[in-house]
Amino acid sequence: MSDALIYDAIRTPRGKAKSTGGLHPLNPQALLTQLYTALVERTGLQPKKVGDVILGCATQHGEQAGNIAKASTLYAGWPVPVPGMTINRYCSSGIDSVALAALKVQAGLADTVVAGGVEMMSRVPMLSDDARVFKDPAFAARCQMLMMGNGADLIATLHQIGRSQADGLAATSQLRAAHAQDSGYYSSIIPITRPDGSVCDADECIRPDTTLESLAALEPAFIKSGAAGVDSFQIKAHPQLQSVEHIHTAGNSPAMADGASVVLVAAPGAVDAKPRARILASNTVAADPTQVLSGCVEATRALMTSEGLNESDVDLFEIHEAFAAVSILAMRELNIAEEKLNVNGGVIALGHPMGATGAMMLGTLLDELERRDLQRGIVSAAGAAGSGSALLIERV
Numbered sequence: 001m002s003d004a005l006i007y008d009a010i011r012t013p014r015g016k017a018k019s020t021g022g023l024h025p026l027n028p029q030a031l032l033t034q035l036y037t038a039l040v041e042r043t044g045l046q047p048k049k050v051g052d053v054i055l056g057c058a059t060q061h062g063e064q065a066g067n068i069a070k071a072s073t074l075y076a077g078w079p080v081p082v083p084g085m086t087i088n089r090y091c092s093s094g095i096d097s098v099a100l101a102a103l104k105v106q107a108g109l110a111d112t113v114v115a116g117g118v119e120m121m122s123r124v125p126m127l128s129d130d131a132r133v134f135k136d137p138a139f140a141a142r143c144q145m146l147m148m149g150n151g152a153d154l155i156a157t158l159h160q161i162g163r164s165q166a167d168g169l170a171a172t173s174q175l176r177a178a179h180a181q182d183s184g185y186y187s188s189i190i191p192i193t194r195p196d197g198s199v200c201d202a203d204e205c206i207r208p209d210t211t212l213e214s215l216a217a218l219e220p221a222f223i224k225s226g227a228a229g230v231d232s233f234q235i236k237a238h239p240q241l242q243s244v245e246h247i248h249t250a251g252n253s254p255a256m257a258d259g260a261s262v263v264l265v266a267a268p269g270a271v272d273a274k275p276r277a278r279i280l281a282s283n284t285v286a287a288d289p290t291q292v293l294s295g296c297v298e299a300t301r302a303l304m305t306s307e308g309l310n311e312s313d314v315d316l317f318e319i320h321e322a323f324a325a326v327s328i329l330a331m332r333e334l335n336i337a338e339e340k341l342n343v344n345g346g347v348i349a350l351g352h353p354m355g356a357t358g359a360m361m362l363g364t365l366l367d368e369l370e371r372r373d374l375q376r377g378i379v380s381a382a383g384a385a386g387s388g389s390a391l392l393i394e395r396v
Contacts, residue, residue: 004102005275009363014351017121022200051110056093056117090383094358099282116262117356151292152323166324170252177345178208188363205351218249257351295388315374320381321346
């Protein structure tokens, strides 16, 4: 089997998911076009040699429907024979796209694959695809599909994670992200030119003025949905509980965002550039759907077990900050030191463009491994319904 090498990993800034956000004026195809152009300029990639384009997108509706991976390459003017495939494993889709790219390269099915993701949440809002599993309570219960915030509150309840701990994690994420932005650590960002010629070149969701006091003043966000029947459904699945503690607020939850990311995965020598890292392993798990988001912890655990790794064998971890309780659970369950996890902030601070986030996190991880001259890292993300995916990389 061939090595699957990462030649580059780039992303747009994360724009606020509002009509006033910095990326809102661009449709998702136009946003991806600028990343494709940058990838060619940075690596010397010849688009005609690309064996596949695999993109994650969680809300495949409107502008993001119609297999945006293929549509975006045509929009960008890439050769017609370049294939494209859009995947949806919820918020882990960006990681899964890279894992699939690696598998294709390792199996010899393609020498060069572009992977990543896109989500323009200001233009295609979450749940705008009108999925029955998120609208019909009885049908959702049959499918065990719960909203993410309720899953995070259940995780907090099961593992006795309190509001002050969650707010502390969120404040740390904001401080780390602000420091990383001020220090220029997000070197994978590609400045994006808007139709009027102005440029968006920095993440917009970071709130450097966040304090524990300001976080403590926010109201829990998921009490109403819990009272509407979600709490009772979760308690039935976990009868040792008397109630679900609602600790997550807008301040310790991921910020919705616009953004896109692309990763060039290729066999040795397939691209006229120096590779940056090697993809060593990947996996996907399905954990308890009533907890919704614990999959990233279980995927990381399973990957480390299968590769015979302890926490000390991994230099840095990027684990999806899918609500504060999930990150706290990851540190507890996997014995990860705080100084090795999401060292430049997570999606609570940076924002979460769902289908793009996993590949964005991969770029952040690789940038930081290079900056610190470290070797090995794991990136993982949770999807809905308990799913989770993880990827192990090592610098070349």
